[in-house]
Amino acid sequence: MFSSKTGCLCKCLKLETFVNMKKIKTIVSRDIGLALASLCSKYFLKSPHLHYGYWTSSLEVDIANVSIAQENYTTFLISHIPEGVKKILDVGCGTGEIARRLVEMGYQVDCVSPSSFLSRQARELLPNSCHIYECFYEQLQTENRYDLILFSESFQYISPQQAIKKTLDLLNDAGYILICDIFKKDTPEKSPLPGGHRLTMFYDIVAEHPLKNVKDIDITEQTAPTLDIVNDVLKQVVQPGVNLAQQLLDDRYPYMSKFLKWLYGKRINKLNRKYFSGEKTAENFKKFKSYRLILYKKDKFHKSLAT
Template identity: 45%
Template sequence: MGLFKKRQKKLDSQEVGLDIGMIFLKFFLDTEYLHYGFWENGLEPEVKNLRAAQINYTNHLFSHIPEGVKTILDVGSGTGKVAEQLIKKGYQVDCVSPSKRLTARIKELLSDKAEVFHGRYEDVKIDKKYDLVLFSESFQYIDMQTNFEKSAQYLKEGGHILICDFFRYQEHNHRPLGGGHWLDQYKEILAKHPFDIIKDEDITDKIAPTMTVVNTFTMEAIRPSFELGMDLFQDRFPRIHRFVNWKFKKKLAGTREKHFKGERNEANFKKFKTYRLILLQKRAH
């Protein structure tokens, strides 16, 4: 087989995106949080304030952990930064991480303070039960039917699920911002599982300014860098540039359409998304 061995699988774009996010945020902003910011008390949505807004988010999330919770399963743990803060507060935390790079970072950060289950939540096998299963911007990546089944399995009686993530509105067709489960579908699937809604808080207005930061950086830094790079490529390698433009015409146009039109902004986030903090409790038999 040798050189002609068939490629087994492609890189996961979501996983690669998270890895790039980790590198970027750590290098440029001295933060390892991979989640949105929570903008309150007059904090201006600027790049320099993102880390402070992310800390606000973490504090708001932690304030909704019910009393009596001791053990937490952090699903989609990112760099392990949230888990690290939970451990410092006295919780016993385990992590689920599908990314090899992020899993390595979690183990480096937490050492032997937490058990790390590498793989997708749908696939991992865990022989433990927890007081709380946490989804901090990871709920959107997991099949909801499987998610609720596995979470019910891993929770103690009376245990909780804490979700902090965004959802899409069913009635909107044009979506400059992708991602997120449909809110209506979430409600339909949840109704079939043994969980009661303790809290469902819409925090979209506090989260959406993050998109101002993202859009500003994209339009003022990433877009001109991309275009300058393409210009240099054309100047140095005109024939290859023509071939690339022909071969990947649709993909290049799609990239510009998706990322460089300025539509991934705060106003559209509020229009097409609802960002919610949801606390569920497992019903007793």
């Protein structure tokens, strides 16, 4: 009996180690992905931002206009900061561009940034008065309290329970949480697009906390066009580039090429399906995702009941 229990414990530990390793791998590749995205955004799009952007009806959906859409988004986001807010914590500040705008407008801003690459960019952009906590939000320890905690396209990376609990602890009484991000709709089919917590699950979690809904605006229509641009770049640039590199490898190193295909065939097919299936479109984004700006106010009365 003892040995079967020990065996079971070992299996559980192995499973836990496997799950943790997988999580670490996901976090590392996500970090590298975001760092690469920031480099591409800066050099090809001339934009310091790392979000989808907000396409107004008059703005032509063209790669040359992505930086304008991203500026529109920043203006739209900032316009929803309630009056009276002075101290803001920008969680997942990316390159620090939104925080920089907020500082310029007179807000006192601190940031959370787990990526050393992005934190370095943010430090160059922000004054010394802005403290950058270089850690995951889940691990943040501070005595500071804030009037508003901002999640601009960073909420999707954090467990909603943990994010809300931590935010309530870090907010001043009657403080705000402002989330602008992708959520998953409840659809029978599996989404070809990654990202976002399930919206219904998120609302259920919020309902268990002392939070009063102030605003909940659906901006899926205005953010979706970015997907058509991503799809176009994948089809017109990345896929032909990959095919050319493969042709070169086949021609110069035919044995190595065959060996690599044999070794990584399944993974290559998976990547082809993921990136070149042509499904990363605005239409699918609208079908499977809901991009929302959500503002909640910490409810003092509820808090006293809960504790």
